[in-house]
Amino acid sequence: MERREFVAAAVGAAAALSATRALAEEQFANPHSEHMMHGPKFQPLMKTSAECVSTGNECLRHCFGMLSMNDTSMAGCTKAAYDLVSACAALESLAAVNSPFTPTLAKAVGDVCMACKKECDRFPQYSECKACADECRKVSV
Incomplete structure (x- = not known):
């Protein structure tokens, strides 16, 4: 790369960085700008x-693993987790x-979560089921 090309690339990068900073500053200075007015509501x-x-x-x-060993005791949990x-x-x-x-x-998802939590609560010995039940509790609240 020649010196002239290097200088041109450096100037271009500096200009792009400056424009990006200016845009970011404008967005936070004016929260009702076009870029900020469509923020995540949920x-x-x-x-x-x-x-x-x-x-x-x-x-x-975990449920599929149990089913692959011909253990159908978690069939209800499998269906609830899929839902x-x-x-x-x-x-x-x-x-x-x-x-x-x-x-x-x-x-509606709150109802699905409660049904899944109920199934997962039947298997407290499995960390996967306990973690799933805990998350279901958060969504259904």
Whole structure:
């Protein structure tokens, strides 16, 4: 790289950094700007739902492992965890885009979470089920 090309690249990078800083400062100075007025309305619900999906998948993994050993004692937990993961993933998606249907779906997902918690509470000896039940409690509140 020649010196002239290096200087041009450095100047370009400095200009881009300066513009980025100016935009960030403008957004925080004027919270009603176009960039800030569409902030996440349901962010706590979105995060809790995402965590519920994660722990639900861990519970499912454990349940599938039990089923693969021909142990069907956790069949109800498997079904409840599957329903939970599907419902919470949908709720996370709607919450992420500030959908007006988020509150309505959240009520239904609360029922799904309580059903899953009830199943997971039957297996306190498994850390996956305990963690899933704990997360279900957070979403259903």
